Amino acid sequence: MFNIVLSQTTKLHLVFTNDIHGSIHQIPARFMNPEFGPMMSGGAGAYRYVTKLRQEANQLGDEVLLLDGGNFFQGTPLGTLDGGETIIRWMNQMGYDALTPGLKDFDQGVANLKRLSKIANFPFLSGNIIEKETGQNLKWLTPIIYKQIGKIKIAIIGLTLDKIPELGFPENTKGLIFLPEVVSTQEQVKEAKDKGADIIIMLAHLGIPYNRDEEFETFISRLSRDEKLEKAKGLNAMELAHLVEGVDVIVTGGIAKGYDKPWEDPKTHTLIVQNYGNLSGIGHLELLFDQETKSISGYEFPTDRGMLITLLQDDILPDFEMATNIESWVDESKRKVENQFLNSSINPNKNVYLTNLKRLSKSDRFPVPNLGKPEQLEIVTWNLEWFPTSGDITLEAVAETIQEWGVDMVALQEIKDIHAFEKLTSFLPDHGYVLSKQSSFMDQAIIYRKDVITLLGQYEPFSFDDYYFAGRPPLMAKFVWHYENRQREFIVANLHLKCCGDGLYRRQKSLEQLHDLLARYFETGDENIIVVGDWNDQLTDIGTNQSFTTFLNDPEQFQFATMEIASDTAQASY
Numbered sequence: 001m002f003n004i005v006l007s008q009t010t011k012l013h014l015v016f017t018n019d020i021h022g023s024i025h026q027i028p029a030r031f032m033n034p035e036f037g038p039m040m041s042g043g044a045g046a047y048r049y050v051t052k053l054r055q056e057a058n059q060l061g062d063e064v065l066l067l068d069g070g071n072f073f074q075g076t077p078l079g080t081l082d083g084g085e086t087i088i089r090w091m092n093q094m095g096y097d098a099l100t101p102g103l104k105d106f107d108q109g110v111a112n113l114k115r116l117s118k119i120a121n122f123p124f125l126s127g128n129i130i131e132k133e134t135g136q137n138l139k140w141l142t143p144i145i146y147k148q149i150g151k152i153k154i155a156i157i158g159l160t161l162d163k164i165p166e167l168g169f170p171e172n173t174k175g176l177i178f179l180p181e182v183v184s185t186q187e188q189v190k191e192a193k194d195k196g197a198d199i200i201i202m203l204a205h206l207g208i209p210y211n212r213d214e215e216f217e218t219f220i221s222r223l224s225r226d227e228k229l230e231k232a233k234g235l236n237a238m239e240l241a242h243l244v245e246g247v248d249v250i251v252t253g254g255i256a257k258g259y260d261k262p263w264e265d266p267k268t269h270t271l272i273v274q275n276y277g278n279l280s281g282i283g284h285l286e287l288l289f290d291q292e293t294k295s296i297s298g299y300e301f302p303t304d305r306g307m308l309i310t311l312l313q314d315d316i317l318p319d320f321e322m323a324t325n326i327e328s329w330v331d332e333s334k335r336k337v338e339n340q341f342l343n344s345s346i347n348p349n350k351n352v353y354l355t356n357l358k359r360l361s362k363s364d365r366f367p368v369p370n371l372g373k374p375e376q377l378e379i380v381t382w383n384l385e386w387f388p389t390s391g392d393i394t395l396e397a398v399a400e401t402i403q404e405w406g407v408d409m410v411a412l413q414e415i416k417d418i419h420a421f422e423k424l425t426s427f428l429p430d431h432g433y434v435l436s437k438q439s440s441f442m443d444q445a446i447i448y449r450k451d452v453i454t455l456l457g458q459y460e461p462f463s464f465d466d467y468y469f470a471g472r473p474p475l476m477a478k479f480v481w482h483y484e485n486r487q488r489e490f491i492v493a494n495l496h497l498k499c500c501g502d503g504l505y506r507r508q509k510s511l512e513q514l515h516d517l518l519a520r521y522f523e524t525g526d527e528n529i530i531v532v533g534d535w536n537d538q539l540t541d542i543g544t545n546q547s548f549t550t551f552l553n554d555p556e557q558f559q560f561a562t563m564e565i566a567s568d569t570a571q572a573s574y
Contacts, residue, residue, distance in 0.1 A: 018253025068404020069253025070102020125158025
């Protein structure tokens with residue numbers, strides 16, 4: 001006779017997203033095929049997938065947990081126009097259980113994020129953000145929530161990257177203190193265990209880096225030389241998992257790099273999962289819980305590929321009603337932002353004529369020529385290359401150069417560090433600026449002299465489908481230039497086109513899109529348009545190697561200011 005004891009196993013479907021960036025609309029999967037990308041089902045496909053999963057799980061006695069790792073609304077006008085409210089309402093309909101705020105979720109300030117937390121039907125989790133004035137946890141942020149699955153008590157704890165105040169504009173996180181990641185996690189784990197938690201899932205906006213194996217080896221090497229890394233700021237999810245015991249699973253975000261298989265720390269055995277960004281897919285890991293030992297006994301994948309489900313329309317049809325709603329939201333946001341931009345104009349009853357040009361402050365540490373002529377509108381375009389490359393030295397040099405040039409406007413590309421850019425602008429009190437709001441890979445900016453230029457509005461076209469622009473939609477701004485008793489409205493489009501790889505094709509397609517847009521503007525009366533930037537190409541290329549064909553073939557509307565020197569290699573600036 002044999003005594004057979006069967007362990008009772010419960011399945012939890014851990015479904016996760018991160019870095020949605022306001023992209024719940026349907027677009028072609030150009031990353032799969034730039035020319036004929038299959039259509040993706042977007043937020044309506046995600047809704048169908050999760051709804052069906054919940055129905056099936058309910059029939060089988062399984063559980064479903066839906067989490068988001070942050071950066072949920074910035075990136076498209078649909079997200080930014082109302083400060084993320086539309087995205088939160090979509091998440092409510094999806095039935096999210098929790099999210100943790102990410103870096104870009106603070107772009108419109110703390111008050112906006114607090115407002116969104118009240119609209120959400122689910123908690124915003126973070127245990128390491130406190131109020132500076134009181135030293136207490138914020139009432140609209142929850143450190144820990146609990147979920148009971150059979151005999152097992154699950155704690156879901158939240159954590160946000162502690163370096164966020166150093167990565168954005170200071171006013172975005174004003175009044176908040178971000179506590180160190182390791183100590184905060186240890187305290188939350190202890191609290192959860194003290195309250196009887198058997199399993200701990202962490203929702204952390206930290207990210208798994210690209211090339212995770214190589215990055216982990218580098219971390220271990222550094223750790224062997226410097227034990228103080230436990231106190232370091234800005235740890236990624238792999239580093240935190242190695243340094244803190246007691247966390248079973250980390251759902252993370254902040255880096256839009258998806259992995260089909262979980263990362264398992266070799267020491268703590270913490271599992272870490274991360275999805276691709278822009279809702280190109282949805283993550284789904286099936287966790288198996290042993291009800292007797294109250295532990296994770298294993299995990300399974302929903303597909304042979306792994307835990308990432310690409311939301312292709314051929315595989316997952318969008319829910320019709322949800323798709324219709326999202327399409328109407330997108331159309332409305334497109335209409336609003338473009339109309340606001342095109343219809344922005346100077347108040348005719350306001351005296352804006354400037355008769356005396358200010359003398360800009362100068363520091364005179366570098367020999368920089370003065371290029372400014374009061375009677376002319378002068379614009380410089382400048383790729384700063386991974387700005388700032390040398391910290392404050394770079395900031396001071398760039399600020400002095402802009403000051404001493406004395407030109408009316410400088411268009412910048414490759415702004416990597418927004419916090420550093422904010423510091424740069426503090427060195428330029430005589431200047432205003434416009435900065436990208438929708439770029440996903442480095443930003444563009446336009447800095448202008450406030451004594452002769454008035455900003456009317458900004459617009460980033462193609463941000464709903466910016467693949468051809470390499471995630472950097474054109475930064476367009478509308479201005480008025482003043483000189484004595486004259487004024488003139490004009491538009492500047494600042495581009496940073498794709499280089500390398502399939503760059504030629506993407507430059508060609510992006511410039512076709514831009515040409516059609518600007519030609520439409522000409523038809524409606526906006527004739528003063530200046531296109532500047534880093535175009536990563538030359539006007540002298542021939543035939544199919546030429547990116548600017550659509551503009552070159554339209555000389556009645558478009559002229560290249562550099563055409564006369566295009567063949568003179570001595571004039572090249574790279």
